[in-house]
Amino acid sequence: MNSFFEQNASLLLKNPELVDVFENLMSIEKYPKHHLLHEAGKICNDMYIITSGIARVFYYKEDKDISCHFSAEQETITTIDSFIQRKKSKYNIEALEDLEVLKISHSDLENLFESNPKYERLGRLFLQQIYIDLVERIDDLQLKTAQERYETLLAKKPYLFQRIASKHIASFLSITPETLSRIRGK
Template identity: 35%
Template sequence: MYDLILKNIARFIQLTPEETDRFTSVLKPRTLRKRQYLVQAGDVFRYECFVNKGSLRTYHVDNNGQEHIVMFAFEDWWTGDMYSFLSGQPALYNVEALEDVELLLIEKSQLEQLYIDIPKFDRFFRVLLQNAYISMQRRISDNMSLTAEERYLDFINRYPHFEQRLSQKQIASYLGITPESLSRIRRQMAGKN
C-alpha cells in the first residue's frame, strides 16, 4: 500500500526506518468510485492527497455552466485544492474521480506536526509546492502564447499515456478549446502523417 508513495518521497529525501514508520502512521487510505468527489467547490479541504491508483480531474465551473479542467492527477501524483488546504478557505475547485481511485491522505494538522518531528518533510513538501508553481506558470504562459495545436502537441508529448485514459471532451477542456476544435486538430495532424 505504501510502496508508491515511499518511492515518490525517496526522489527528494531519504527516510530512516523509524521516519518511514512515523510517516505511514499518519496516512489515511481513502477510495473513491468513478465520478465521486474528493472535494467540491465551497467545501474546506484539509488534506494533501497522493494518488496510489486511478485518476482524478480538478476543474472549475464558470458562470455559464462551462467546465474548465485545471489539472489531472494519475498514479504517483499529489492532488487536492491547494488554495483551500493552505488558506483554510472554501475550495475553489471540484476534484472528481475519473476512474476508481485509491488515495493516501495526510491531514493538515498531522502534516504540520510531521514538519516538526521530521524536518526533512518540510523540504519535501516545499519542493512539491515549488514544482506545482512552476508547472502552473508554464501552463498559464502556454495558454497565452501557444496555438491550440501547439498546446495539444505539448500535451501529448509531455503526457503520452494520458490520451488513452481521458475523453476528447476532457482533453479539450484542459486545453481550453472545444471538442470540435480538438477533432479538427487531430484530423489535420493525421493528414500530415
C-alpha cells in the same frame, strides 16, 4: 520534462526515512469512478497521493465545466488554494477512474512540518517543484496556439488521451471539444 507532480510523490514515497512517518499518517482510501474527493464551497482538508487511477480538479464557470489539473499514479492531488489558505475553494476533485489513494490531512501535515525541520524543508522543496510546473503551464497558455498546446500535452502526458474523456482535455487546453476533435483528426 517529467511531471513534477510525479517527482513530488516520488520525493515523498521513495525517501526511506519517510516511509514510516507516512505509514502512520496516511490512510489508504478507495473511491469509485465519478466520486467527488472534494466539493466546491468547502475547505479542503486532505491531500492525496494516487496509487491507482486518475483524478481531475475542475470548476464551473457559468455552467461550463472547466478542468484545470489531472493527476495519475504516483502524483499528488488536492485543491491547493483551499488546502494552503484554509478557505473555501471553487474547485472540485473528481475520480475519473476507480481510485486508490493515500490520504493525509492538512493538520497532520502541518504537525509533521513543525515536528522536524527536515519535513519543513521537504514541504518547501515540494512547493518549489509544483511552482515550476505552473510556470510551464502559464508559458503554454500565454503564447501557444491550440495546436501547440495539444502537442505539448500529448508529449507530456500521452496516457491522458487514452484514459479520459476528450471534453476534459479540451477545457484543460482552453479550447472547445469541436476544435480538439478537428486538431486530432490532423
